[in-house]
Amino acid sequence: MTDSDDDLRDWLILLxxxxxxxRRLREGLVARGSPSALLRWLARHLDVLDDEGRAWIERPDEAxxxxxxxxxxxxxxxxxxxxEEDFPPQLEAVPDPPAALFVKGDAALLLRPQVAIVGxxxxxxxxxxxxxxxxxxxxSAGLLVTSGMADGVDGAAHMAALDAGQPTVAVIATGPDRVYPRKHHALARRIAEQGAIVSEYPPGVPALAHQFPQRNRIIAGLSLGVVVVEAGLRSGSLITARHAGEQGREVFALPGSIHNPLAEGCHALIGDGARLVQRPEEVLAALAPAAMELGAELRARLEGGGGAERSVKPKKGPFDWRQDEEYRRLLDVxxxxxxxxxxxxxTTGLxxxxxSSMLLxxxxxxxxxxxxxxxxxxxIR
Incomplete structure (x- = not known):
């Protein structure tokens, strides 16, 4: 896979x-082998597309x-x-994983163990x-905070991570060149400079209502767990929590006053089996084993090679970094x-x-x- 303009153009036509x-794009790539081969096949089998799709294949908008x-x-x-090898394997657990992500900032951050904070x-x-x-x-404890850059809890979580001197990831529901809500332009600049802004939508795509629930599945998929801070019974945060549960991720909820409507969603999650948490260290303790396993799996993936469509699979037995020569060498360096x-x-060549996974x-x-x-x-011990 090269980064030639022709290759990128083929991908963009398909996206x-x-x-x-x-899903159809992923399946088509597996069946045909490359974006260009898939496009040639589609041009010969226009009957598999609707009228709008056929028109696009025959004459894509060059502008x-x-x-x-x-x-x-x-x-x-x-x-x-x-x-690509550095596409986050966590997303393979998503029922309908994206075929590509548009990233503004440091794409390597997507491979780090993440925790979503939403509300x-x-x-x-x-x-x-x-x-x-x-x-x-x-x-500050080493988990990458991921959220949706929305107003309220999302924005507060991003800002706090940045103020702590740590990167953060924002998964947005528009094209990567758009900022929604508009009041978050300054925040978006900081996230892009110190972290990453991520979208499955190409540049120029505006904010449309149906895209926000779609975005939430990616927030859940990238994360080891989802922390719901405040949420009403009809909150989109509950969609993120539902995705997390369906994907086998941990779901945490903060309790609140029985008189607060924004605590009702958290209480409903707790009633459905989410972990009630009151302190950050409870989240860290619950996610630490999964973070260690993911870190070991990502390191093996990145250093050992492999192909597309790989997924993170649980290892047999706990990972012991003390038995790993690379970890000992890293500490020496x-x-x-x-x-x-x-x-x-x-200095390490890694x-x-x-x-990042080893350091975590x-x-x-x-x-x-x-x-x-x-x-x-x-x-120093």
């Missing part, structure tokens, strides 16, 4: 093909494709395809304070002075995704500490 779902290619040529802007757009101040506290502490992730990539495992084991500015330091 924008009306009536052609991500739209040129706009897409121009966006992809921008700094730190990328289309991450399901056929009401009109959250009350106690709920916002809880979102900030959980996000700051979980981010680090010494006891603060070191940035970029510096460690240079990929950013594999190294060592942090969870109390061997290193995460510092502001994406730096790490060994703990």
């Amino acid at each position: 924008r093909l009306p009536g052609f779902s991500a 739209t494709l040129a706009h897409d290619l121009a966006w992809l040529a921008g700094a730190d802007q990328r289309m991450l395809r399901c056929t 009401a757009r009109r959250a009350q101040e106690p709920g916002l304070a809880n979102a900030r506290r959980f996000a700051a502490e979980l981010a 680090m010494g006891y002075d603060p070191a940035s992730l970029d510096a460690l990539v240079g 990929s950013p995704g594999a190294l 495992i060592l942090e969870l084991e109390g061997e290193i500490a995460a510092l502001p500015g994406n730096r790490y330091q060994r703990v």
